[in-house]
Amino acid sequence: MSIQEKIKGIEDEMARTQVNKATNRHLGVLRARIARLKEQDRERIERGRGKVGEGYTVRKDGDATIVLLGFPSVGKSTLLNHLTNSKSKVAAYDFTTLTVIPGIMNYRGAKIQILDIPGIIKGASEGKGLGKRILSVTRSADLLIVLVDVFNPVVREVLLNEIRNIGIRPDEESPRINIEKRGSGGIVITDMVGMTEMDKEGMMQILREYRYHNSRVVVREDVGYDKFVDVLLKNTIYIPTLTVLNKIDMVDESYIDELKKTLGYDFLPISADTDVNLEELKEKLFEKLDLIRIYMRPKGENPDFEEPLIIRNGSSIEDIADKIHRNLKKDLRFTRIWGKSVKFGGQKVSLNHVPMDEDILTFY
Template identity: 40%
Template sequence: MGIIERIKEIEAEMARTQKNKATEYHLGQLKAKIAKLRTQLLEPPKGASGGGEGFEVTKYGHGRVALIGFPSVGKSTLLTMLTGTHSEAASYEFTTLTCIPGVIHYNDTKIQLLDLPGIIEGASEGKGRGRQVIAVAKSSDLVLMVLDASKSEGHRQILTKELEAVGLRLNKKPPQIYFKKKKTGGISFNTTAPLTHIDEKLCYQILHEYKIHNAEVLFRENATVDDFIDVIEGNRKYIKCVYVYNKIDVVGIDDVDRLARQPNSIVISCNLKLNLDRLLARMWDEMGLVRVYSKPQGQQPDFDEPFVLSSDRGGCTVEDFCNHVHRTLVKDMKYALVWGTSARHNPQNCGLSQHLEDEDVVQIVKKKERDEGGRGRFKSHSNAPARIADREKKAPLKQ
């Protein structure tokens, strides 16, 4: 029997099983079985030669956004409107095969937008190019799920389920569960929050299903069986998702109003160019990008070319900024001067751990290596080095 049939069989068994205290453990075990099979499906087939024809799209710009949705909801139209890339024209025969990239220029940053066709065509069953499509979706910073406002609202659930089946978790934080496999010592189970969905016995059974007999488990929140399985599997990807209801030009105002009030949703019309600016602003907010302008000593900041950091990816401290500019800068930095919303006063003297915010201006003041040797000599019996350092700190203030 194939993996897909086995998943279907277990799902059928779960549907047959009544949910109550007595069946709780059995259901938990079945869930773990399905999770294991799904992971197997996503693994590349044994003996496959180096991934086949390349599907992987080179990363470009400061972030990546994936368009996901059923056919004919307006993904290609949206890509064309936002990026000027003619997706449909470029991909006429290959719509279900290729992924069309475009670039959005917004707030002096470049965001790669990907049209990912074919995500629903059996992606979770490992059919066709599903696996590669999923890999690209997982590499995105944000998913835009494009939905047709005039069609059934069930599409949103179907797609979300499909994405969940392949290990994507939309608008969800990783569960607060510490889990570490050990070589010996059995299973140590602890919790710092009252648990209502799972208990020690069920936890043991699930671990048993995974043939894990030595591990440390600590629940820091009231997590569910599914959360625990996610943590054991360890390959889940937590991504933000905005639900984009397109074609609001063909539905009534009441429907538009209702859809707009759904969580994480935005309503647009590509045809009437309605709300596209809001969509861009929303995308920008969700991606958590932080523009930092570098200011060379004694010069004006370069406001044309920001360094773009991300709070989700890599972080946005002064240290992250330094690493962006040049890899030796962290070592050479004496302190940083920061102007902007993250500074308590302008400029503020900061260390590497200072958290930067969007549109901050940063000047890195370097150690003067040769000078230091000289100063070192009278360090012990004079407070001059401190005064010199002080003067140096104050000097840029006057610029």
């Protein structure tokens, strides 16, 4: 029996099972079994395919990477060109972009890489239209722009489902569950929250399904079986998104107001073609990426306010040193900082100190 036949058999069993509290564990185990089979199928395809074709592997560049996700002819290439001065081909017909086109957006000192990927179609995650190869690029993103047409905004959920099917969890955070494989001792589950969505027996069935016969599990968040499986798969990626509604130059303001009332999600309305709200889009992208600027001040010199060092908010002095040179912290005696993260200017800080936006920093 093939993997697809096994999946179909489990799906049929799930369809026959009534959904209620009593069947929650059974359905959770069946979903876990499907997830494992799909992962095995993905690995089999990857092994058979070998290297990814030209145009679908792009080296990450700049301070962060954003991927444009949308259906064909939604305006991704136009948006890339207007944000980055790139030269992605633009035309009013489907599948204009046939490879991944990179561009760099310079904003507030940051160099942000934006990737225009070929348009997604429904079923892309199952291989339609080279979909798996295209969607694989999204896994390297720090942020996804979900671009939808003003006349077809309901496709957003289709796009999100396609990336969910390849192990991306949009706008979610990794569940606070720790799983440690051991050499012996069986399965030990420590519930620190009072679980209501799962029970230990169901978790143990799933752990055995994934061959975690000897393991220690610590649960620090009350989540369901699907998220528990996400932790087990280990290839699950959590990426924030920003939904952008394009081509608003073709409708009036009352149409946009009505969409804000009826759609079940927030969006930023823009016109890539006429540059409407593109500055606001740049600001929102910077905020979503959670980047901050650090001004380096060489010993005995003035700070460099022209080219700030761009880092993720929450990065430590050690992270900054590693970004400049991997061996820098070995020779670092101490660091002085001027700015909002310290009590007084020139304060000495340790490697685990976390600077704030526009702090000035000197290494000694």
